Amino acid sequence: MNDEKIIEIKNLTKQYKKLVAVNNLNLNVYKGDVFGFLGPNGAGKSTTIRMLLTLIKPTSGSIKIFNKDLTEHRKTILSKIGAIVEKPDFYLYLTAYKNLEILAKTSGIKITKKKIMEMLELVGLSDRYNSKVKTFSHGMKQRLGIAQTLIHDPELIILDEPTTGLDPQGMKEIRDLILYLSKEKGKTVFLSSHILREIELIATRMIIINKGTAKVEGTVEELLNEEKLKVKFEINDKEEALQLIEKSTWKNNYLTAENNKLLFQLDKQDIPQLTKFFVNNNIMISAVVPMRSLEDYFLKITEESSV
Amino acid sequence: MITLTKIELFKIFKKWRTYIGFIAIGILVPLAQWALYAQGLESYQTSITRKLGDSFLTGGNILNGYLLAFIVLQGLYFHFPFLVVLVGGDLFSGEATSGTYRILLTRPVTRFQVATSKFFAGLIYTFLLILWLMILSLFVSLWLFGSGALMVFLDKIYIFSSSDVFWRFLAAYGYAFISLSTICTLAYFLSSLVDNAIGPIITTMAIIIVFTILSLLPFDVLETFRPYFFTTYLDKWKLFFKDPIDFAMITKSTIILVSHILLFYSASLLIFIKKDILS
Numbered sequence: 001m002n003d004e005k006i007i008e009i010k011n012l013t014k015q016y017k018k019l020v021a022v023n024n025l026n027l028n029v030y031k032g033d034v035f036g037f038l039g040p041n042g043a044g045k046s047t048t049i050r051m052l053l054t055l056i057k058p059t060s061g062s063i064k065i066f067n068k069d070l071t072e073h074r075k076t077i078l079s080k081i082g083a084i085v086e087k088p089d090f091y092l093y094l095t096a097y098k099n100l101e102i103l104a105k106t107s108g109i110k111i112t113k114k115k116i117m118e119m120l121e122l123v124g125l126s127d128r129y130n131s132k133v134k135t136f137s138h139g140m141k142q143r144l145g146i147a148q149t150l151i152h153d154p155e156l157i158i159l160d161e162p163t164t165g166l167d168p169q170g171m172k173e174i175r176d177l178i179l180y181l182s183k184e185k186g187k188t189v190f191l192s193s194h195i196l197r198e199i200e201l202i203a204t205r206m207i208i209i210n211k212g213t214a215k216v217e218g219t220v221e222e223l224l225n226e227e228k229l230k231v232k233f234e235i236n237d238k239e240e241a242l243q244l245i246e247k248s249t250w251k252n253n254y255l256t257a258e259n260n261k262l263l264f265q266l267d268k269q270d271i272p273q274l275t276k277f278f279v280n281n282n283i284m285i286s287a288v289v290p291m292r293s294l295e296d297y298f299l300k301i302t303e304e305s306s307v
Numbered sequence: 308m309i310t311l312t313k314i315e316l317f318k319i320f321k322k323w324r325t326y327i328g329f330i331a332i333g334i335l336v337p338l339a340q341w342a343l344y345a346q347g348l349e350s351y352q353t354s355i356t357r358k359l360g361d362s363f364l365t366g367g368n369i370l371n372g373y374l375l376a377f378i379v380l381q382g383l384y385f386h387f388p389f390l391v392v393l394v395g396g397d398l399f400s401g402e403a404t405s406g407t408y409r410i411l412l413t414r415p416v417t418r419f420q421v422a423t424s425k426f427f428a429g430l431i432y433t434f435l436l437i438l439w440l441m442i443l444s445l446f447v448s449l450w451l452f453g454s455g456a457l458m459v460f461l462d463k464i465y466i467f468s469s470s471d472v473f474w475r476f477l478a479a480y481g482y483a484f485i486s487l488s489t490i491c492t493l494a495y496f497l498s499s500l501v502d503n504a505i506g507p508i509i510t511t512m513a514i515i516i517v518f519t520i521l522s523l524l525p526f527d528v529l530e531t532f533r534p535y536f537f538t539t540y541l542d543k544w545k546l547f548f549k550d551p552i553d554f555a556m557i558t559k560s561t562i563i564l565v566s567h568i569l570l571f572y573s574a575s576l577l578i579f580i581k582k583d584i585l586s
Contacts, residue, residue: 050584050585055408055412055413056583056585057583075416076415078413078414078415079415083413085409086409087406089405089406090405091321091405093321093323103410105310106310106311106414108415
């Protein structure tokens with residue numbers, strides 16, 4: 001992990017009268033991270049992102065981006081950030097091309113037609129460059145949103161629920177694009193989502209927040225390995241397998257059986273051991289499916305904090 | 308700032324509502340020219356001379372482009388605020404309604420720059436509207452009907468020789484630009500307060516209507532307050548068509564209107580800079 005901090009949030013709080021939307025939040029995002037910012041709806045994710053982008057002012061706390069205070073160096077910092085905040089809204093009466101052109105000019109960069117078309121090509125909208133955005137579907141607007149974040153070649157990309165409203169194919173395309181930007185282009189990505197699978201698939205580090213407060217922070221791998229996995233074994237002979245389990249120490253890990261599928265709670269390193277156990281006892285295994293995922297972890301964390 | 312103002316103007320002129328004012332003037336002025344030329348000029352002259360007991364004789368081309376331009380300006384002037392607020396009331400709230408604040412204000416521009424570019428774009432739109440009116444009502448009228456002496460009836464009859472009229476029109480249009488800019492800036496200010504464009508448009512018109520009525524009601528008790536209504540100064544362009552011209556009053560009116568423009572602009576700026584963008 002690169003130890004150069006790109007975002008450093010300290011004791012960040014946003015209060016609207018009696019409602020505390022973000023409460024004493026601390027987090028760090030490092031260079032090259034795909035940082036998952038995870039939380040249920042209303043957890044304070046969008047409020048935090050709006051503060052990161054100076055759309056709203058914090059009640060207290062500090063934000064440093066690129067090691068500079070956000071309030072003092074707002075313009076310099078924003079020139080190196082591309083962002084989508086919540087749903088992608090554009091000037092509907094303008095074409096996709098014109099939207100990108102005026103946003104690039106607003107960013108103070110000299111933009112060429114070639115560059116705009118490259119961005120539209122990247123998100124699969126080059127054939128609709130001359131169409132007014134009001135004719136676009138939600139998915140197309142979402143992709144145009146990605147294009148506008150990249151138009152000025154930012155170092156940090158902040159994406160707030162970028163796959164919301166997309167079909168599975170569209171979601172995969174956006175995920176692939178984020179991975180491409182991170183791995184191939186070296187961008188740091190701050191990705192807010194409530195879609196856990198998305199974070200699990202692409203984030204390197206993550207934080208889970210609920211009710212405006214950070215619950216856990218770390219690498220996705222670390223957090224996922226903190227607890228036992230639920231693993232489903234698909235086998236050929238359930239009855240015999242159950243008898244063997246009953247006589248072994250694996251009975252402590254056994255949870256349930258359904259048809260020819262047995263569910264176990266295991267440490268990651270136990271999976272090959274149990275597989276070997278079945279094979280040695282002539283039980284044929286047709287599939288081993290790890291069931292526990294970020295979803296379980298997320299629910300556990302958020303439920304704990306709701307109590 | 309110039310780039311941002313150009314972008315704001317580009318956005319303004321890509322909206323259909325922007326052209327309502329230009330189309331309205333483009334229809335109304337030629338209609339007025341046609342109607343006044345075909346039917347109304349002689350009766351207009353008669354109505355003026357009747358006030359002098361039918362003992363008034365005129366010579367030369369009094370039914371000319373200048374007279375038409377004056378009648379059009381006088382007749383349409385009170386309707387212009389409706390056209391100006393359509394754009395002024397949308398300057399901030401249009402961004403809030405469409406959610407585009409989020410892509411605009413996350414760019415490396417200051418809120419001061421954004422607000423000021425919108426302010427200038429509003430003023431330029433107002434200027435272009437006045438210019439369009441001037442071209443149609445003055446230049447086209449002069450081209451169609453020729454020039455000559457101007458005879459107008461305000462509190463009394465004033466007659467100006469043809470060589471003494473053109474500059475008065477330029478000054479009157481210049482003053483009209485300042486007074487309409489005041490209205491545009493009021494709409495701009497109200498637009499900074501809310502997240503939809505309808506509110507500022509209706510509220511601006513309501514303010515103008517209420518204050519104009521208060522300015523016209525013949526009650527002495529209101530006399531004390533009238534100097535404080537900015538609407539009192541909106542139609543002082545007419546002073547350029549009096550003799551002698553009350554330059555002191557024109558200067559005072561201009562200062563008051565410009566002060567209102569600066570006040571509305573400054574207040575909008577303060578609100579916009581402090582505003583949390585939640586749309």
